[in-house]
Amino acid sequence: MERNFEKWLSTLRSSISDYKYYVDFEKVYENINDIKVELNILNSLIGSKDFDDEFRSICQKYPQTLKCIPILLAVRQYEIEVQTNYKNIKYDFMLYKYKKLSHNDIDLYLEFLKETGLKELIVNHIINNLVDYVLGIEVGLDSNGRKNRGGHLMENLLERYIQALNVEYYKEMYTKDIEKKWNIDLSLLTNAGDVAKRFDFVVKTENQIYVFETNFYKAGGSKLNETARSYKNITQEIDRVEGVTFIWVTDGYGWRSAKHNLKETFDVLNTLYNIHDLENGILRKVIL
Template sequence: MREFSSWLAKMRPSINGYAYYVDFPKVYANIDAVRIELNMMNSLIGSSDIEADFKRLIERYPEVLTCIPLLLAVRQHEIYAQDEDGAFLYDFDKPKCSADQDITFMKKTGLLDLISRHLVSNLVDYALGVETGLDSNGRKNRGGHQMEDLVEGFLRKTGAEYYKEMYLNDIERKWNVDLSAISAEGTTTKRWDFVVKTPTVIYVMETNFYTGGGSKLNETARSYKLIAEEARQIAGVEFVWITDGGGWKNARRNLEETFRAMTHLYNIDDMEHGVFERLFAV
């Protein structure tokens, strides 16, 4: 018989892997895509007549403009800007503005000043830093997949037949099972993070990780408790919930109710101690 407090105490504050912080291969690829253009822009560093030199450069090599958004830490090629002189939409992928208007953009954004005053010595290195900073915005997406990737690693080790991101109606068609008890009589559909098929049982699984607290955790605990109760009405189908994270320590009341009501509620420590092997190893 498991004891809730000791189980909760094993929740992890984080599951961030080494690759979570910066996706350097992606950063390098993005830099390589404009490396030539950045090196052409390097010819302007320290220029005493930056406007004339920039104008000559883009008139001879207009493709150099494609690297401008990156220098401003902007992903899109179209940049809107306005002031008392008017509003302009600059398209650095398919330049339409005059060279003089491009110079205006470079002046008013501060890029010409940055380059002419030699405040940076190499725009490739500068862009590498910008790309690294921009990539930090991708941490939320990477973090959202970390728990699923972790669970899948443990599933793979069992050798069991499993499916990722499978819809409820696909399960019904594939194995000729009626899941109306957990689909509100067919009025709603749901995508499960994983589905594991053993000779006798279909396990439908949800996974998540919460670093922080909030009302969402209580709603999730109540919702999954209800799913577990509904799944008990279906012969040969069981609901498995894998969750973890320090956020649960501030939302323990609802989780404890669900813990006592569910047969298959596990955390990372449970997976590390072979719970999947006991459930559905082949």
């Protein structure tokens, strides 16, 4: 039966974000727990009337508290480089692990707190608790990871449908590994082996190998046109390889801005599917 592209396009989804997509609180709490004791020690500086001397004393007694300072500025690395009008200064907040801190070392850290505004933040009681403050920072930093989490959502979704088939399947498999495992020639896909090609999933049945690519595009962009053209080329090349079927599962409103290129691939790739197709059991019909 001939498929209708416009009808198929109308079933694309605007989002596939799950509850964990927005903030990974388990990771946030884990990061907080790693430095919770040290943050509570530094809490004694909040509203301090003699911040400089108290900070020096803490550095001498509990030098490990220094590892908390970068995260107070929403910075993950322990080495921070600062360019002033006169010189370049490198701060190593794990220096205490390698040597006993000198008075000059501690004064340098104190200068950092003053110049970055952290001293003012703590002394003027602008915050009440450093643990709560860092919790907010960690939530904010974790939101930056949404792009990476979003990239795996479609893979995870597709994998659940593949698992439901109870077939032999592999995740993130390179063409060279497919060739070696099942003794087939995929050189048409790799320019005779010059280009490394990896498929998101590979399903092996008794008589056929199914190679999968999957993605989700929430927004448009030039990348979508390149993706559609690339998968059209893969389709035409795999059609020349006996015993191998290419399946592309994609979705997202982003395709609305690249529908012309997507239609070109749709017209030559009968196994181009979306989430709506998966929900209606397309993989069971095609593979089993």
